Structures are given as C-alpha cells and as structure tokens.
Amino acid sequence: DTAVSQTPKYLVTQMGNDKSIKCEQNLGHDTMYWYKQDSKKFLKIMFSYNNKELIINETVPNRFSPKSPDKAHLNLHINSLELGDSAVYFCASSQGGSFELFFGSGTQLSVL
Amino acid sequence: AQSVTQLDSQVPVFEEAPVELRCNYSSSVSVYLFWYVQYPNQGLQLLLKYLSGSTLVKGINGFEAEFNKSQTSFHLRKPSVHISDTAEYFCAVSGGTALIFGKGTTLSVSS
Numbered sequence A: 001d002t003a004v005s006q007t008p009k010y011l012v013t014q015m016g017n018d019k020s021i022k023c024e025q026n027l028g029h030d031t032m033y034w035y036k037q038d039s040k041k042f043l044k045i046m047f048s049y050n051n052k053e054l055i056i057n058e059t060v061p062n063r064f065s066p067k068s069p070d071k072a073h074l075n076l077h078i079n080s081l082e083l084g085d086s087a088v089y090f091c092a093s094s095q096g097g098s099f100e101l102f103f104g105s106g107t108q109l110s111v112l
Numbered sequence B: 001a002q003s004v005t006q007l008d009s010q011v012p013v014f015e016e017a018p019v020e021l022r023c024n025y026s027s028s029v030s031v032y033l034f035w036y037v038q039y040p041n042q043g044l045q046l047l048l049k050y051l052s053g054s055t056l057v058k059g060i061n062g063f064e065a066e067f068n069k070s071q072t073s074f075h076l077r078k079p080s081v082h083i084s085d086t087a088e089y090f091c092a093v094s095g096g097t098a099l100i101f102g103k104g105t106t107l108s109v110s111s
Helices: none
Strands: A002-005 A010-013 A019-025 A031-037 A045-048 A053-057 A065-069 A073-078 A085-092 A108-110 B005-006 B010-014 B019-021 B023-026 B033-038 B045-048 B055-058 B064-068 B072-080 B087-095 B098-101 B105-111
Touching: A002 A085, A010 A019, A010 B019, A019 A031, A019 A085, A019 A108, A031 A073, A045 A065, A045 A073, A045 B072, A053 A065, A073 A085, A085 B098, A108 B033, B005 B087, B005 B098, B010 B019, B019 B105, B023 B033, B023 B087, B045 B055, B045 B064, B045 B072
Parallel strands: A010 A108, B010 B105
Antiparallel strands: A002 A019, A019 A073, A031 A045, A031 A085, A045 A053, A065 A073, A085 A108, B005 B023, B019 B072, B023 B072, B033 B045, B033 B087, B055 B064, B064 B072, B087 B098, B087 B105
16 A cells, blocks of 8 residues: 555646645554655645644645645645646655655646 | 755766765754655655764665764765665755755766
C-alpha cells in the first residue's frame, strides 16, 4: 500500500479551466500539506491542515482552495488555471509536531 | 523566521569518491533539521534527521550528517558514492508548523 497517494500523476489542461488534485494518506497522521515545486526544483509550502483545520495558508492566490473532508484526505482545487500554475504539486503528511514529512509522488500540472 | 541555504546548486563527482553537500540554516530558536532525496520523477524520501542528542546522524544508503550549532550547519556526507546516488538533495529546517526547504543540490555521479 502506498503511504501517501496522489491522483492524477499528470494533469494537462488549458488556461482558464478548473481542476482538482486528490491526496490520501493511510499512515494515520493528523497533519497534511500541499507543497509546490517549480521548474527550478524549489519547494514551497502552500497549505497545511491539522485534523481537518487549516493551519498554514501561505501567500497563495485564492484561486487555490484546499479541502480536507477528513484527516486522511486533503484535496486541492484550482480555479481559472494560469500558465504560471504549471508545476509539480506534492502532498505530504506528518504526525503531530514531528516535522517528518512523508511525501506523495507528485502531480505534474501543465497549463497550456 | 527560519531559512535554509544550500551552498552548491550542482555537485559533480566520480563514482566511489567521497562527497559533501553543504547546508546552512538560520533560526533564532531550536530547530529540527532534515535531508531529503528526490530521484527523477519521484517524490521526496527522508535520508536522515536531527532532532536532538548526538550531533552525528546516520541515515539510509550510507549517508550521514553533522549538526554544528555554532556554525549553523548541517552538511551531508557519504564516503563513497554510487551511480545510483544521482539525485536532487534537499536540506530542510522546521519552521512554524511546516518544513522550509533549501533550493536543492543536484548530485551527479559519473563512472
């Protein structure tokens, strides 16, 4: 079983479209994250949820909306996609204040 | 606020040679430190972590790192690298409620 799984792995779409990325973890962790990795490999935290509550909301356009239906799932919905949204999006999870993150394999988003 | 600087963006090395990937951090409070590895087209995998205690930390695949509080460094080392160690390596520091990552070092091992 994959500990942190994301779907889809690849997402190619047109500017202006709305898309979602799903993430699930089966580690029993209470905290989940979304990170964005740009073309230069730089990783930046976007959101963090602890027990379904938003903890971190970095300076991210409000076109990005995370949703956590339960503590095992954290989805990312993106409205009105722009060229600059093209990146790899990683979901991760951790337990409590451990900071030891377990990452999914990433979703490569390409906006044309 | 915490920050991480990886001093080398690319490190080319020959197989079986030793390697050191350098990482410096900035923080006004005690931190946890991590090294992650990212193989091509994959997610990040934890190599090792420093939480407290012994400043020399051993990780997977023969890697180790030394926490130096006075120099605010956490350099990663391996005495003899393999072709399979070719990957992107990220140093990270605990900040608030999430990890803050450095910009990564590309380790390229050739024969």
